[in-house]
Amino acid sequence: MKFIWRIHGKEHDLTQRGLVMGIVNVTPDSFSDGGRYHDTGRAVEHALELATEGADILDIGGESTRPGAEPVSEADELKRVLPVIHAVRSQTQALISIDTMKASVARAALDAGADIINDVTGLRGDPMMSRVAAETDAGLVVMHMIGTPRTMQQQPQYADVVAEVCAYFEERLRVLEEQGIAPQRIVLDPGFGFGKTLEHNATLMQALPKLTVQERPVLVGVSRKSMIKQLLESEAVEDRDWPTVALTSHTRELGARIFRVHDVKPNAQALRMTEAILG
Template sequence: MTPPAEWICRGRRVRTDGPPLVMGVLNVTPDSFSDGGRYLDPDAAVEHALRMAADGAEIIDCGAESTRPGAREVPADEQIRRALPVLRSLARATDALISIDTRSAVVAREALGAGAHIVNDVSALRHDPAMAATAAEFEAGVVLMHMRGTPETMQRETGYTDVAGEVCAHLERRVHAAREAGIAETRIAVDPGIGFGKTAEQNVTLLRALPRLVESGRPVLVGASRKSFIGRLLDRPAGERMAGGLAVALHAAARGARIIRTHDVRETCDALRIWATLAREGKE
């Protein structure tokens, strides 16, 4: 099935039939694996987000809770304290789509009220029973991601018989649940959850199998930027994994991914621009 040409997020119609959209990572956390603590100050966070938008990010994904392996849940009120000043400022300052990366319906409601367009939920609406209804009420775009367990436990739950098949089946079930809760098909994107409850080898297998997920007919988001499997393949710390992340982004784009989530926005946009030019010329 061909993915739709649009992803609708609170009335904003986003084209998904061209080169992938770039989603810039904005962590307003003290403990994220790559840039924890750098953007805790709201002014620094807003400045960084606007720089990412200027560099080509169509979406800014703001998260106030680290979901790195082993991370514990952050209370909703603390997430709101960290994220809301940033989201309010961004809603006034940029035309980029704003995404809230949270598992909490309370946080999502506050973020959507402040002007966010998308709920990016690593639990695919499973963690908080009120999340699906909240996203439906605001007509938000949603990203449903595959993850077993929680960030705290997920790396103990990596036993798969067919990782690609099981991820695709899980996401189909979550899409069905979202639709049953009133979230329109045109507002749903899916994410295979690279690095979430998978070994390095399973991440590689899943990336090779992306066309299976693309065939579902929904925009596919891939977020592999700076993740540990790249570090294992290259023997590089988090701050030296950009080249590996670019390679994954281009691989994902060539296999139908419509959204690339990255810390390295300018470089990713440049790489995708050249890739798109070459791919277009190859069809002439």
């Protein structure tokens, strides 16, 4: 099975070599880094550092999607992300992803030099997002989530979490293709921690090979998430970094191809070592 992701007309072959997506939170309320990169200059510096450490993609976001997060205005989100995207684009060839639920922010980010739209709502939250996607040739990350970031962890329930996530992916691919978006532009994100209990997350992790719907690459985003905290019974965020590295290696063995992480260097090293062993 070949895994091709088409971004701006260029085909990226992920069959043998996966991609590391480095997280750049330009927010004052990030759960994992405490808003350390809310300042534009520091955010740019951090993004370029992640690229040097091996990030293939820089995922820049100006609105927190942690459980219970409050929405931010379009103006505030644009003010946070656009200067960072402009500056980063001028200094690196790494792919740039805009992590947003707003179509207007996505369009402005693409105009500023971004390559990928990463929408936690799966292009459902803003009715104009699919039009923006159809009118461009950007890569797309379609994630599964129930509810909204504010409500998603309020007693999420599934009859069969694996079957329901797979059905959601099938539906999204079908609907988006009907709207003029080629499936080759899309990667799928099961949304670990987005409307899932620890048990749901573990079940999805075990069933990861089944989530490769229509030969679309799967993105895994578990970096520093509360599922690690729950399993380790530790409140320290720094205790979640090495377990994240372990999960990068493990999920690559299970078939994932894109890995969204905070700590790029050790995850990139683990990914390359795992791929070398896999041949």
